[in-house]
Amino acid sequence: MPELPEVETVRRIMEPQLAGRTILSVRVCQPQIIAHPAPEAFERALCRQTISDVSRRGKFLRIQMESGDRLCLHLRMTGQLLVESAGAPIEKHTHLIAALSDGNELRYIDVRRFGRFWLFAKGEADDRTGIAKLGPEPTDAALTADYLKMRGQTGRPVKALLHDQTVVAGIGNIYSDEILFAAGICPKTLCRDLSDQDWARLAAKIPEVLLWATAQNEISPEDYLAGRGREYRNTPHLRVYGLSGQPCAVCGTVLQKLTVAGRSSCYCPNCQPDKGR
DNA sequence: GCGAATGTTCGCTT
DNA sequence: CAAGCGAACATTCG
Numbered sequence: 001m002p003e004l005p006e007v008e009t010v011r012r013i014m015e016p017q018l019a020g021r022t023i024l025s026v027r028v029c030q031p032q033i034i035a036h037p038a039p040e041a042f043e044r045a046l047c048r049q050t051i052s053d054v055s056r057r058g059k060f061l062r063i064q065m066e067s068g069d070r071l072c073l074h075l076r077m078t079g080q081l082l083v084e085s086a087g088a089p090i091e092k093h094t095h096l097i098a099a100l101s102d103g104n105e106l107r108y109i110d111v112r113r114f115g116r117f118w119l120f121a122k123g124e125a126d127d128r129t130g131i132a133k134l135g136p137e138p139t140d141a142a143l144t145a146d147y148l149k150m151r152g153q154t155g156r157p158v159k160a161l162l163h164d165q166t167v168v169a170g171i172g173n174i175y176s177d178e179i180l181f182a183a184g185i186c187p188k189t190l191c192r193d194l195s196d197q198d199w200a201r202l203a204a205k206i207p208e209v210l211l212w213a214t215a216q217n218e219i220s221p222e223d224y225l226a227g228r229g230r231e232y233r234n235t236p237h238l239r240v241y242g243l244s245g246q247p248c249a250v251c252g253t254v255l256q257k258l259t260v261a262g263r264s265s266c267y268c269p270n271c272q273p274d275k276g277r
Numbered sequence: 278g279c280g281a282a283t284g285t286t287c288g289c290t291t
Numbered sequence: 292c293a294a295g296c297g298a299a300c301a302t303t304c305g
Contacts, residue, residue, distance in 0.1 A: 112301045
């Protein structure tokens with residue numbers, strides 16, 4: 001369930017439950033989720049490692065080891081991370097189990113198996129996750145109107161620009177619709193048709209919408225576990241995503257659905273007029 | 278049974 | 292060569 005706000009929520013839940021713990025053993029039940037190194041080497045290398053902290057970059061999570069090794073993962077569409085008692089029943093689609101020194105287990109569950117794990121040894125260059133190619137974080141001062149305008153010098157729709165992880169890290173299909181609604185820009189508008197004012201609103205709304213969503217998604221470790229690391233996205237605060245056919249919360253116009261850059265989009269034709277020709 | 282679902286990558290075309 | 296589009300990945304749900 002993961003765009004930046006959701007991945008950040010997972011990070012906040014995981015960090016205090018993982019930091020300081022030592023990994024006793026690792027069992028990979030579904031080899032295809034391990035992208036690097038080979039699953040057997042991956043299992044072996046993680047054993048007896050102590051976790052120092054958990055960080056996020058874009059939609060990636062990074063679990064840093066005291067040794068200098070680092071575990072990177074991406075939840076893709078349906079990945080879920082849970083820490084629970086070693087005795088808890090093992091859910092269907094559990095693909096990785098790591099036993100921790102405090103008696104709990106870190107478990108990875110992923111119905112569609114799109115998620116991936118990478119383990120890098122201390123000093124090993126990461127040229128395979130894509131983290132190195134990520135654009136600035138939405139809250140980074142480098143994310144200015146001028147920067148966005150410069151990256152928008154191609155013929156693509158503005159929604160595709162927001163989806164490009166090398167332009168800005170962490171935005172997906174839900175929050176691109178939400179950001180465009182907040183900025184009053186139709187998703188299919190081509191970048192070349194945006195005014196300087198449009199770029200300025202976009203640059204302002206990107207951090208605003210994502211920070212607000214992250215705050216809305218705040219959840220206790222107990223509720224996170226009760227929702228199986230799945231039902232924590234606070235959907236009632238969404239204003240357009242998944243709401244086509246419903247009235248716009250601002251003006252009452254019926255929200256429309258369309259396909260942009262191969263993804264479904266929802267927008268308000270009145271609040272987000274199409275400026276293209 | 279069909280279509281769509283929060284993401285990314287690959288291959289083909291323009 | 293760069294950009295962009297559709298398909299593919301695998302499963303569930305409405």
